[in-house]
Amino acid sequence: MTEPQEQKHEPTRVAWIAxxxxxxxxxxxxxRRFAREGLTVAVTGRSRERLDALADEIRGAGGNVIALPGDVTSESDLAAITRQLASIGTLEVAVFNAAAATRAATLELTAEQFEAAWRVTTLGGFLFARAALQPLLASGRGSLFFTGATASLRGRPPFAAFASAKAGLRSLTQSLAREFGPRNIHVAHVVVDGGIDGERLRTSAPQRVAERGPDGLLNPDDIADAYWFLHRQGRSAWSQEIDLRPFNESF
Structure with missing residues (x-):
């Protein structure tokens, strides 16, 4: 009589989006994009209410998600989140999407505002990377992505604080890629060169949305597709940086 074979269960694949x-x-x-591909998605932000609403939406579409609110500038928050991630499964991809879009003329920009932009965007990126790299390295593979902007490449008023912070984040990703790429961690920076057609822009600058017209702003779902394809790149041809912009955007 044949002995029943023990079934092997694949570890849960986790994507962490901050x-x-x-x-x-x-x-x-x-x-939503990574959940659609079968990963369990951990979402981090400061608003528990918004995270819970998104989690309900993803579950309603058949995805697996867990809301893990926290502050990317808090080492203790990030440590607590990574402990929770370890109990869920194996971290496969981590995306840092946080930023502080400080806008002020230089002579009106306070030291506190300048530091706050750096703290969320640059320091937050470093702390997030350090937290995510430990489980990624433990599994021997994975992706670590960062959202950049036009300001990552060039500064102009009234975005001195935002541009310097984003430039610092870009430089950080290059350092991380050179250090951890040889250890099978795909580190990449995504320059989003244009306005994103989302709630923030539609609320703060509806006239700009109207002026840009159809496909004149970046569709968040199209941007998310690019992150997924970046994650799926074979390691013989990894991109360290890609840029995305609408077809009619000047550059």
Whole structure:
């Protein structure tokens, strides 16, 4: 009589998205995209209410998701989240999508505002990377992605604080890629060169949305597709940086 064979269960694949806010935003679009591919998505942001609403939406579509609110500038918050991730499964991809879009003329920009932009965007990126790299390295593979902007490449008023913070984040990703790429961790920076057609822009600058017309802003779902394809790249041809912009955007 043949002995029954013990079934082997594949470990749960986890995607961690930090910087998740409104449903009509890039963080939420990234969460939906990775959930659609069968990963359990952990979403992190400061608003428990918004995270729970997105989680309900993803579950309603058949996806697996867990809301893990926290502050990316808090080492203790990130440590607590990574402990929770370890109990869920194996971290496969981590995306840092947080930023502080400080806008002020230079002579009106306070030191506190400048530091706050750096703290969320640059320091937050470093702390997130350090937290995510430990489980990624433990599994011997994975992806670590960061959301950049036009300001990552060039500064202009009234975005001195935002541009310097985003430039710092970009430089950080290059350092991480050179250090951890040889250890099978795909580190990449995504330059989102244009306005995102989401809640933030539609609320703060509806006239810009109207002026840009059809396909004149980046669709969050299309951006999320690019992150998924980036994650699926074979390691013989990894991209460290890609840029995305609408077809009619000047550059």
């Amino acid at each position: 910087g998740v806010g409104a449903s009509a935003g890039l963080g939420a679009a990234l969460a």
